[in-house]
Amino acid sequence: MLLQVARAIPRYAERDSPTPSPPARHEVTxxxxxxxxxxxxxxxxxxxxxxxxxxxxxxxxxxxxxxxxxxxxxxxxxxxxxxxxxxxxxxxxxxxxxxxxxxxxxxxxxxxxxxxxxxxxxxxxxxxxxxxxxxxxxxxxxxxxxxxxxxxxxxxAGATDAAPFEDVRPGRDPRAAWEKRGPYTDTEVNALLKHADPQERVAVLLAGDCGLRNSELSAVLVTDLRLDEEHPHVMVRGKGRAGHRETVPLSARTEQAIRIWLPNVPPGQVHLLMWRSRLSIARRVQKLCEFAGVRYEGREVHGLRHTAGTRTYAETGDILEARDLLRHRDISSTQVYVQYARRRKKAANRDW
Structure with a gap:
């Protein structure tokens, strides 16, 4: 029997209270x-x-x-x-x-x-x-x-010579990369923001405007923020080498959302968000989607990152801009956003 992750958790009992109780577990400094x-x-x-x-x-x-x-x-x-x-x-x-x-x-x-x-x-x-x-x-x-x-x-360790997975290969996925987990539309993101509390708004915008991964959202420290720089940005601990940090520019509405949320961060807490795991963030975004009437399945939190990459390419037509925002090492990883953007365009023969 495979472990199954529970999908649903209760939403805040009080929607107008932006600050949940701090988690009991140890905070990482x-x-x-x-x-x-x-x-x-x-x-x-x-x-x-x-x-x-x-x-x-x-x-x-x-x-x-x-x-x-x-x-x-x-x-x-x-x-x-x-x-x-x-x-x-x-x-x-x-x-x-x-x-x-x-x-x-x-x-x-x-x-x-x-x-x-x-x-x-x-x-x-x-x-x-x-x-x-x-x-x-x-x-x-x-x-x-x-x-x-x-x-x-x-x-x-010398405990066995067994290699039961040596010749095992999973079945191939017949779908193209851009058909697997698409982005949220601008309309859907706006619906999420309309129903989000201040902390949720920060998470949605850091992912949907700035392209942060789920694991990066929970790792952002208050001291990583550079809100008063000429070009406001956040320092992110990226996907690769431990300790390596990358600069991610903030959109104007992301900066504003962070400034609104910051007074709610409990004294002594070093992290910007109060959710300490990818799973807790995923659950909150899923419940927010349910609350806003937006489809979550098949896109999850990572779909918001796809939104950032797709919008960047659609507005600039520059794949390097999308690559830089998403911090891809290989531009081939960014090619999928070209396909996402093309899917959103009106068919060439629509007005014929």
Whole structure:
């Protein structure tokens, strides 16, 4: 059985109250963000420096007990000590792989998989189960990468020689990239803004006007804002190397929304928004869409980023402008926004 993420949560009981109660969990400080790669490396080193037999025993016991925490610690240590990016692997990647490992383990137990001695068919069965659950091919590939990383870690620890995912490939997606997750229209964004509270308005505009990713929204610090510069912008911790920061220009209405929201940020809170995870932001945007009568499914939070890229290209006709706003390393990633913009144009023969 696959883990299913609950879609719905209650909206604020009082719509006119812009400030929810602060979360009880520990808030991450700027210093902690700077030290995060060092902490990650230290965690990995604790396992990496173990004697081979001790590491092997830990891995075997973790598999015997189906200990998800211990198995993730092992996978994380392998990614950091043996992975291509080492300790600079992004928090977003680690979070995604962690979710994927948890999802595989949740499926493996009921499916009768022996973690150290999986059947040759188990890898294929897991992927087919993911596909049957309705996940897109791209999401299946991500889950598959996480499961592969788990077994790479188990082989590194000397606990098994099994590689049940070595020849497994998810089904191909017949849809073109621009047919998968389209942007919100300007009318839909305006509907969201009409029904949003001050904090939601900031999130919608940071994504829909400025192109921030979901994971970047929850990471913005108050000290990242540069509202009084000649060209107001925000410093964003991007998708790539941990600690790397990028400049993102703010639209006039985004700057205004941030200035309205800032007095509501509780004293001592370092983050601009009070939602501390991608899931919490996704739930809030989903509920906002329901409240405003705007379709969420198939676009989610990332569709707002597509809105920013599409509008930039439609208004400028310059793909480099869209690339720079979205901070793509490869312009091929930006090509999809040309297609989004073209789909919005009136057909050439409409007025014939």
């Amino acid at each position: 700027g210093l902690e963000i700077v030290l995060a790669p060092a902490t990650l490396a230290a965690r990995a080193e604790r396992l990496g420096r173990l004697e081979p037999e001790e590491l092997r025993k830990k891995a075997i016991v973790a598999c015997r007990d189906a200990d998800a925490t211990a198995l993730w610690d092992l996978t994380e240590a392998h990614l950091v000590t043996r992975g291509r990016k080492g300790a600079s692997v992004s928090p977003r990647t680690l979070e995604t792989y962690h979710d994927s490992v948890d999802q595989f383990l949740a499926w493996a137990g009921p499916a009768g998989v022996q973690l150290l001695r999986p059947r040759s068919s188990d890898g294929f069965a897991f992927v087919r189960a993911l596909e049957a659950s309705g996940l897109s091919p791209s999401s299946v590939r991500v889950r598959l990468s996480g499961a592969k990383s788990l077994y790479a870690a188990l082989r590194w």
